Amino acid sequence: MRPASALALALALAVAVTLAIDGGAHAAAAxxxxxxxxxxxxxxxMIAEQQRLLGPQAVEVSEAVELGGLKQWITLRGADRANPVLIYVHGGPGAAEMGRSWPYQRGWEDFFTVVQWDQRGTGKTLRHAGEAANKSALTRQRMADDLVELIALVRQRLGVQRVVLLGHSWGNVIGMDAALRKPEWVSAYVGVGPLLNLQANEQAQYQALLAEAHRRGDATALAELEAIAPYPGEGEIPFAKVNVARKWVMAYGGLAAYRSDANFYFRAARLSPYYEFEDRLAIDQGGQLSVPALLPDMRRVDHTRIREVSFPMFMFLGRHDLTTPSAVIEAWMAQLKAPLKRIVWFEHSAHLAPHEEPGRFLVQLVEQVRPVAAERP
Structure with a gap:
């Protein structure tokens, strides 16, 4: 792997460890x-049969739709078309969620019509349209435009005025971009482990890792972490430094709480009714394609400059998240003006709260978000 490519992969927050672990898992599977x-x-x-939606008002669709001139794959699933619509904007970039959502999503579908979307550059969209077509316009601007087009399509298809946007990690970059362009289309916004500012994120992550290493008296970790100081520093971050930080994020349960890996999440797509082996490979390929292409855009991200929004803002945060540390989000939320704003904590989660605490996550969506989504005209 070329050094520049390796650096790009490492800087993509959880994507570096995703590729390392899940890529190896797929190689072994192959x-x-x-x-x-x-x-x-x-x-x-068996899973597909258990998850079928058969009621008279149910919706269950899996198809490719044209967004920004590219056929992109979506699923629309819900037990009742009268329910609010929720669009899941996955992270990475390149970490498609559609194939990994089946362990938790069926419960959501009793209360929301849930839209999953494999963004350009990954998953089924990458597999079916091919690398050249996916790579040709792989930018933050274009992907936010794709999301705006997807919201418009969903509004027309399901006959709704507004949707809930749920952005996970990188998904908050384009999710917030789209929400600010079309705030009248957003009934509520939910950020899950959001990336708001890459430089601030890396600084907070490094300080949290040092604190945890001191707390544990972990001499090995302290030696390795202190050796990469200053981190992230100014300018380009050397790959070797990022690799050390990501190693200890994973080891300390900063991606998945209380775990030194997240295989339960990475491997979930193996049993997805919507994913075949080639689709799973395309998640790994998508990270390798998407991250280098989008890294310049990621470095410029600073949604902490946003001071006011016109829609309710929820932040669903894992207490143990070292991938996107909550200190950055808490400071931003404290100064944000919104019709309603609320931080919801997941005490036994890190960066993957829907997977780590699926029951509590569903309860919070239903109790906190759904009433707001249903009430807004």
Whole structure:
């Protein structure tokens, strides 16, 4: 791997560890493909049958739609078309959620019509349209435009005026961009482990890692972390430094709380009714394609400059998140003006709260967000 490519991958927050772990898992799966895939193929139809939505007002769609001149894959699933619509804007960039959402999403669908979207540059969108077509306009501007077009399509298709936008990690970059362009289309915004400012994020992450290493008396971690000071420093961050920081984020449960890996999340797509083996490979390929292309845009991200929004703002934060430390988000929320703003804490989660605390996450969506979404005309 070229140094510039390695740096780009490392700077993509959780994407670096995603590629390292899930990519290796897929490589191993490929080596044992016949037996492994046969087992997955046996289980997937069972999950698909259990998750079917059969009521008279249900919606259950999986299709490619044209956004920004590119066919992009979406699913629309809900038990009742009268429910509020929620669009999940996945992280990464390149970390498609559609194939990984099945462990928690079925509960959401009793209260929301949930839209999953494989963004350009990853997942089913990458697999079916090909690398050249996906890469040709892989920019923050274009992807935010894609999301605006998706909201317009969903509004027309489901006959709603407003939608809930839920952005995870990188998804908050384009999610917030789209929300600010069309605030009248947003009933509520939910940020989950949001990336608001890359430089501030890295600084807060490093300080949190040092504090945790001191708390544990971890001499190895302290030696490695102190050796990369100052971090992130000014200008380009050397790959070797980022790699050290990401190593300890994972080891200290900063991606998945109380765990030194997140395989339960990375491997969930193996049993997805919507994903085949080639789709799973396209998540890994998507990270390698998307992160270098979008890194310049990521470095310029600073949504902490936003001082006011016209829609309710919720931040769903994992107490143990070292991937996107909450200190950055708390400071921003303190000065933000909004019709309603609220931080909801997940005490036993890090960066993957929907997966780590699925029951509590659903309860908070239903109790906090759904009433606001349903009430706004």
């Amino acid at each position: 080596a044992a493909a016949p037996a492994a895939e046969a087992a997955y193929a046996t289980v997937r139809p």
